[in-house]
Amino acid sequence: MPRGNGNSVDAIALLKNDHRTVEGLFERFENTNGKATKSKIAQQICMELMVHSTIEEEIFYPAVKDAVDEEIHDEAYVEHDGAKVLIAEILAGSPDDEFYDAKVKVLSEMIKHHVKEEEKRDGMFAQAKKGDVDMQALGEQLANRKAELTTEFKRTGLPPPETRAMKGAELRRGHPVDVGVSA
Secondary structure, rough: OOEOOOOOOOOOHHHHHHHHHHHHHHHHHHHHOHHHHHHHHHHHHHHHHHHHHHHHHHHHHHHHHHOOOHHHHHHHHHHHHHHHHHHHHHOOOOOOOOOOOHHHHHHHHHHHHHHHHOOOOOOOOHHHHOOOOHHHHHHHHHHHHHHHHHHHHHHHOOOOOOOOOOOOOOOOOOOOOOOOOOO
């Protein structure tokens, strides 16, 4: 756990550490061929992302709202919700399903974009650092909630993702793509 002075945890260092963890898991997934191992890694990716998005949405984003541009703040919620759609698909599927690997790959690309937006020079983290927010106290809150959620999810399993910015519009499924037939 990234620690600052004493026992405090820097909020941004904690969140960046989460980003690196998920990046490593996506890389492991891409370099794995076994279906059972892919499934286990994908489940871990989903858990890490659900814990991370929850602590950002419940604690970090509200705490830094006044310190960051509204557009950046709003886009972060929408990006999370877009990722949650794929997380739900991955959790409901298996490596035997068509498009499973593609869903994990697209989720990886979405997360890379989101991380870049948060971590860039004028992104959310940079703006938050300039604001009047105690990053050590915020880090402690994040670390405590993260530990709580991780314990809960390991004990009870992952709940279905909840959107915060999207209304949950109903989608219709058309004819499935037949990937085995050429035209």
